[in-house]
Amino acid sequence: MSVLLQQLANGVIQGALIALIALGYTMVYGIIQLINFAHGEVFMVASYGGLATFTLLPDDLKKSPAVALPLMFVGGILVAVVVAVIMERFAYRPLRNAPRLAPLITALGVSVFLQEAVRVFYPNAKSNLPYPKVFPEGNLTIGSVNISWTGIMLVVLSVGLAVILQTYINRSRMGRAMRATAQDPDTAKLMGVNPDRVIVLTFIIGAVLAGVAGIMFGGYLNNINIDMGFQNGIFAFTAAVLGGVGSIRGAVIGAFIIGLIKTVAGQYMPGGTQYDYVWIFVVLILVLVFRPQGLFGEPERVRA
C-alpha cells in the first residue's frame, strides 16, 4: 500500500512538471494551430538561463537562497521569454499564412538550433551540469511516503499557475481576445483584436510557464542536460494531445495522467520501469482511437 502511495506521489510530481510545459503547447496550438516543437527547448534554455544567472551572482549572494533563488527564476524566465519572442517574430510570423506543414518543420528546425546552440556555446554544456543547491532541502514524510520539498514546491507552482492562467483567460480582457482569436481569427480582427499582440502574448505566457518548469526541474533533480527539453517536450506534447490540444484543463489533466501512468505502470505492469514509456503511449493511442479530439478537446471544426 505504501509503495502505491509513494508511486502516486512520484507520479503527481512528474505530472506537475509536464503540465507546466504542456500548457505552452496547448495554448499556442489553440491560437495558431501550430505544434510548437521548439517549446521543449524553451524549457531547456530557461534551465540554463537560471544556472547562468546563478553563476554570474556575486559570491555572497550565492550563499543566501532567499535572494539567489528568486533571481534565478527571474533570469531563467527572462531568457525563456526572449527566446520565445524572437522565435515567434523571426521563425513563425513570416509563415503565418503558409501551409500548416511549413511552420511545423520550422519548429523542428528551431528546436535543433536551440539545442545545438546551448551545446556549443554554453560552457561545459556537453555533459550534465549540476544545479546550485539553493532550493529547500529535505523531505516531507507522511507515514512511509517521502516527498521532497522541491517536489511539493513544483506541484504547488504548477497547479497554482494553471488556475491563475485559466482565470486570466476566462475573466480578463486580453483573455477574451485570446479566446476570440482562437475561435475565429478573422472575425476577432474585425472586432478590433490585434492578432499579433495576442499571439506574442501567448508565446510569452507559455515561455514563463516553461521557465518556471525549467528552474524547478534543475532544483528537483539536481542536474540538467541539453536533452531534457526533447525528452520532457515529448511528454508534454503527448499530455496536450491526450487532454485535447487547445484545452488548458485538458493539458494539465493529461500531464497528471501521464505522470501517474509512468510511475504506477513501472511498478505494477510486466516489464517494470523498463517499459513505463510504452504504457503512456498505449494509453495515448487508445484515447486517439476512441476520442480523436482528446479527453477535453472539441471536435475540430472545418474552417470556411
Add this chain to the structure above:
Amino acid sequence: MRKHSVKSAAIVGASLLVLAACGSNKTEGGGTTGGSCDTSKGTLTVGVVAPLSGNLSALGVGIKQSAELAVDEANKKCTVPGFKLAVSAQDDEANPAKGAQAATKLSTDPNVVGVVGTLNSSVAQTVQPILRDKKIPQVSPANTNPSLTRGNDFLTAPKRQFDNYFRVCTTDDLQGPYAANYLVEKAGKKKIAIITDGKTYGEGLAAELQKQVAKKGGTIVGSEKVGEKDTDFSGVIAKIKALGPEAVYYGGEYPVAGPLSKQMKDAGLDVPLMGGDGIFDGKYIELGGKEGDLATSVGAPTESLATAKAFVDAYKAKFGKDDYAAYGAFSYDAANAIIGALAKTLEGGAAWDDSKRDAMLTNVGAYSGSGATGEVKFDQYGDSTNKVLTVYQVASGKWKDVQTGEFTG
C-alpha cells in the same frame, strides 16, 4: 603548490636534456613539436576513438590527452626513427553508430598504425570488426566487457574474437565478483538491489556481480532498468525501496549514477550505491554521488602507483591540470604499446606500408613493457595480464581508495 612547481621544473629540465640528447640527429626541417629527430619518411598516425563530447566526455578527453602525451614523448625521444607521430582523435559520442563512422574514417587512412579506444564496450563491438578488416591493432584503455576478447562463453569456452583487439585494463568477470566480495564480505551488505542501464557494459558487469553475490550467501532482492536519458528515477527508486535493500549496485556510468544516488537519498533510501569503473569519476560526486558510495575500478589508484608518478607529473606539465580521469594512465600505456610495437616493426629503418600490418599485429600481441599502470602485457586472448582492481569510496567529497587487490574467488 611549491612542490608542484619544483616537480614541473624537474620535468622541464629532464625534457630539455632529452631534447639536447637527440639534438644532433638532424637539423633541417624544423619539426613543430620541438623534436629534432629524423622525420624524413613522413607522419604516422595513432588513432583515438573515444567520447569527446556528450555526457562521458570527461573520461574521453582524459583518454585522448593521455594518448597525445605518449605520442609527444615518443616524438621527443625519436622512438620511431624516420617518422613523426601524430594523434588523430575521433569523437564517438559514446554511440556505437558514431563509433563505426570514426573507425571507418581512421581505417581508410593508410598512415594509421593503431587505434587507442574505445571507452564503451558497446562502441567497441562496432569498432572491432571495422579495424580488423584493415588489420589495424586496437588497444582499449577501458573496455571491461569480457565477451569482447573471449566471446559469449567467456567462462566456459573462451575463444579469441578479434586478432587485432587488445586491452590494457582487466575485465568485468573479475570486476563484478570483486565488487560482490567487497559488498557482501567487507561491507556486510547481504541484500542487494541491482539497477542497470541496459547497455553492454552495465548489463555484463551486473550479471557477473549477481552470480558472485549468490555464491557468497547474499541475495539479490530485485533488478530494475533505467534509460540512459532518464532524469527522474523516483519510480524505480520507490520500487526498489519497498524491497528493503542494504545496498544498490548500479551497472552503468556516472551521468545516470550521480543523480540516481542523490534521488535515492532524497526518497529516503539512504543506502550506499556501488558501481564499476563507469562511475569512478569526480563528476559522479558533482552530479549527486553521496558519501559512502562505492566504486570498483581497474588497476591500482594512479596517484599511489610508483610507475604512474612520472605519467601524472608529465601530464600536469603538459596540460596544466590533472584531468586524465579514470583511464588516462591506461590510455597512455595503450598508446605506448602501439608505439613500441611500431618501433619494433620498423626496426632497421623500414618504410611503412600495408605489408607491415601483420607484423604490427604480432608485435602488439608480443609487446611487454612497464607502463603507468604497472606491467603491460597481453595474454592469448588479447586481455591484459594485469588483473589488479581497486575499491574506492566517496569520503568528504572525494573518491578514496579503500582496497586494492586481485580477484581470487
